[in-house]
Amino acid sequence: MSRLNNKTALITAAGQGIGRATVEAYVREGAHVIAADINDASLAELAAIDGVTARKLDVTDAEAIKAIAAEFPNINVLYNCAGFVHAGTILDCDEDDWAFSNSLNVTAQYRLIRAVLPNMIKNGGGSIINMSSIASSIKGIPNRFAYCATKAAVIGLTKAVAADFVAQGIRCNAICPGTVETPSLLQRLRDTGDFDKAYSEFTARQAMGRFGKPDELAALAVFLGSDESAFITGQPYIIDGGWVN
Ligand code: NAD
Secondary structure, eight states, rough: TTTTTTOOOEEEEETSSSHHHHHHHHHHHOEEEEEEEEEEHHHHHHHHHHEEEEEETTTTTTHHHHHHHHTTOOOOOEOOOOOOOOOGGGGGGOHHHHHHHIIEEEEEEHHHHHHHHHHHHTTOOEEEEEESSSTTTTTTTTBBHHHHHHHHOOOHHHHHHHHHHGGTTTEEEEESOOOOOOHHHHHHHHHHOOHHHHHHHEEEEEEEEOBBOOHHHHHHHHHSSSGGGOOOOOEEEEEEETTOO
């Protein structure tokens, strides 16, 4: 397979879930992947995959972001996948919670794009993919105040970058999943104290009666990172099994 031949992709939150499935799909399609995460055990697994360069990167660390962008000046695809789900309403979200969600879900994307974009432009263009969610400006979800607010900001950020750099060969799109079966989702279900009840309640609200699969998200990211999507920019891509309809 060769849909991403000759492309170098930086993928954050590469250690598990959607990021991990995307690393594997990108490598299968011929990309060289810089797989970034904070988890040492995951990084060791990633480093063993052919075509992957694993790097420890906390996306809330501004200096570390500058360093990775300087180390890899030939990034063609930047996938800002890292994100955090704060559970609760605005009344449960104190100043620290609010600051952390903004830092991880929005500021990290702002910093990574600022760090990578100048070389992308110099090299003739590239594709930026930002992880949003349907829990955003697309749909208000109960008990996801900080998450909806920050993932909505991602859509605005995406559209603004797309508009500003469209003439310089830069495309910038967002991915807006519904519920995807990843380790962090399963942990959130365990955290409710009754995993089975939470699993069946979450499944019941899925139009297709099932969660999304990380591989299904990876397939969309392959498309958006490849030249097949060359005429597409500024779009929030809903991938939710028909939840928002
Ligand atoms: P996840 O939450 O299970 O974890 C992904 C990885 O992020 C982990 O390997 C973790 O070590 C890493 N990570 C955590 N903090 C980090 C940091 N500061 N810097 C770098 N890496 C860090 O992954 P997921 O559930 O696949 O979610 C990935 C993205 O998809 C997130 O932005 C999430 O908001 C979004 N999303 C997920 C779902 C879902 O249902 N799972 C739905 C919509 C959107």
